[in-house]
Amino acid sequence: MKILIKEVQQNEVITDVLIKDNRFAAIGAGLDGSGAEVLDGRGKAILPSFVNMHTHASMTLMRSYADDLDLHEWLTNYIWPMEAQLDEEDIYHGARLACLEMIKSGTTCFNDMYWHFHGIARAVEEMGMRAMLSSVFIDFNDPAKAREQQELTEKLFDEFRQYPDRIGFALGPHAIYTVSKESLKWVGRFAEENDLPIHIHLSETRKEVDDCLTRYGLRPIQWLEKIGFLGPNVIAAHTIHVTDEEIGILVRNGVKVVHNPASNMKLASGSFPFCKMQSKGVELSLGTDGCSSNNNLSMMEEMKLASLQAKLIHNDPTALPAHTAFEMATVNGAQALGLDCGKIEEGKLADCMLVDLSNHRLVPGYRLEDDMVYSADSSCIDTVICDGRILMQGGYVEGEEAIVTEARTYKKRFQ
């Protein structure tokens, strides 16, 4: 399968881009497109599409279900009771809505953690996206529950190979306060034996840190290093409440950190110490978290929030400039997942978007990256391609009406 994008703008130059199978085969003027589906790139720019590095995709079903609440009330009275009522079919519909929303806002890959693995995997397969999926692992220090979760993990790892290789498998120990030390060690071993990433919430709240100090006399990152859990395959979300020493531990172990500015602000979790993290060399990417704490999956909003928050908390208008935000939202995430995408270069996986340069949010058009970070919204995105396949064209995703119709039924069910 071939796609030829004719006369598209890349880095201020008009060029052609040829995609063969799932990779960029050639970039240059006047390419031969025989046998290719030709896309008219005139008036559009090609950019790498976004990699959303921390999601609970199916929580789209909880969008605006419970906002502006104290964390405990939010979880115990709203989120957990609703989650208890959702089965694999619900999760599938929620994930379809999430995929639709991500595609519409230029995201082609996400790093997810949620229940009902197959519900999500099926949605990702059908929607044509790329994803790293992990099943949430929670045992609440109960050995029976731990065994059950281990068996489920082994079973899912066997089964996930039925999906296309756009879908990767990761381990998803929820957090240090919901998973026992023994299970964390088991997860670490299983990941090492099978060369898998680990996706975990880490140092998200002050309570998590205080409880860890009380229990082990160590802060979360110190403790995880001590038990041998940390390594370059660990993707840690949030990671707000960290000392300089802990940042050093993250760097030493090659841990990948995902910044979630909207969620951290909405839940009042705390301020992410971006400048410290960056200056010490932590590998940083961006994620939206789930729709119950955001309430959308827009990486454009997330880039802007990351940059504005860094400027505010560091009292420095030069902190986290647009280019850095754009890299965090694209190539940094791809690298953290070990994926050969996130840049428009010959040989790379063909994940990209075409933005409409005549959209009013992108004019006059002095700096496209700045416009994408500080001004754009989903209306600027015309075409989205993932793994060499067109997922959206002219702002339209095939089958979108049915996805929305199904998702709207949850209003009646839960209101």
Add this chain to the structure above:
Amino acid sequence: MKILIKEVQQNEVITDVLIKDNRFAAIGAGLDGSGAEVLDGRGKAILPSFVNMHTHASMTLMRSYADDLDLHEWLTNYIWPMEAQLDEEDIYHGARLACLEMIKSGTTCFNDMYWHFHGIARAVEEMGMRAMLSSVFIDFNDPAKAREQQELTEKLFDEFRQYPDRIGFALGPHAIYTVSKESLKWVGRFAEENDLPIHIHLSETRKEVDDCLTRYGLRPIQWLEKIGFLGPNVIAAHTIHVTDEEIGILVRNGVKVVHNPASNMKLASGSFPFCKMQSKGVELSLGTDGCSSNNNLSMMEEMKLASLQAKLIHNDPTALPAHTAFEMATVNGAQALGLDCGKIEEGKLADCMLVDLSNHRLVPGYRLEDDMVYSADSSCIDTVICDGRILMQGGYVEGEEAIVTEARTYKKRFQ
């Protein structure tokens, strides 16, 4: 002229909305629409449109021209040199682009301050919006300049009556560090004599406060009260660096305060003390500021940023809930400008928008206000009506292509 919106959702109820001339004439099921232009409201909800309470609209021409810079470098090397090259015709084109962007994101009214009054007024008149326009008044303590600015103000006040009554006239003394004490007093008198609002930047940066303390031994708000400047006609933008006593002064004088979260964060101006302001009863609304410090004019982004910033800085996830943000972005702004709009009620000015409830960002749809504040973007807005006239339908604004084409020429001119 009559418009009948049939079977539209308002507060979860399906109803008809009849607009006669420029006001909502009737709201209820089964209204008679004889002689009216009929809009199909099915699958849509009617909401008040946004009032953007602090803009420099024509700075759309500087969108993404200079980002991530130190304030001094930003102003002296980029913003001021470009401003010096812009004439009334340029300002007209910039304001047209701003109006287009505001209409597309559901805003029908804005409170502006910029050079070349007629360039902006002409754009607003043509685009059908409502606006309160002020010409920037700056004298840098130069008496000759002061006289010139006073004469210009008097001249513009005479001339502005040529525009439709959607356009109001305000005085725009830039700030206490750019306008002399004598001129501020003159502005105050002129406003009182002619019953006009005053639009001013106030306590935006720490430097402004420090300089005022050095010069007068008083903080800006203390000093403005002392010289008799403050009153219920004063609309103060930013107003970040304030003490409890100063908040008391604002309340006592009925000063209207405009929160500009994106700009305050992007320029690292500081954190707006929302909870203190609110608990003491300051009248609060929202504004985007200009596109050089935002970089867009989206009141949806501004609502989300205001809420998230308040939650973060007050360490409280219940701070600035969605309903409050929505009121700040609509009716509060209308009230501050003395306008009878901002609510969908019989007798009110017919300024409103229809949002598409089948947009993926608004599903499942548990709480529309929460969705508008935390999830929506411009793609959710289908129709915009201002002063009883349809400005956008099906997401399309008449003549939008020409506005964009003209604005794109500035890229070549300034890059």
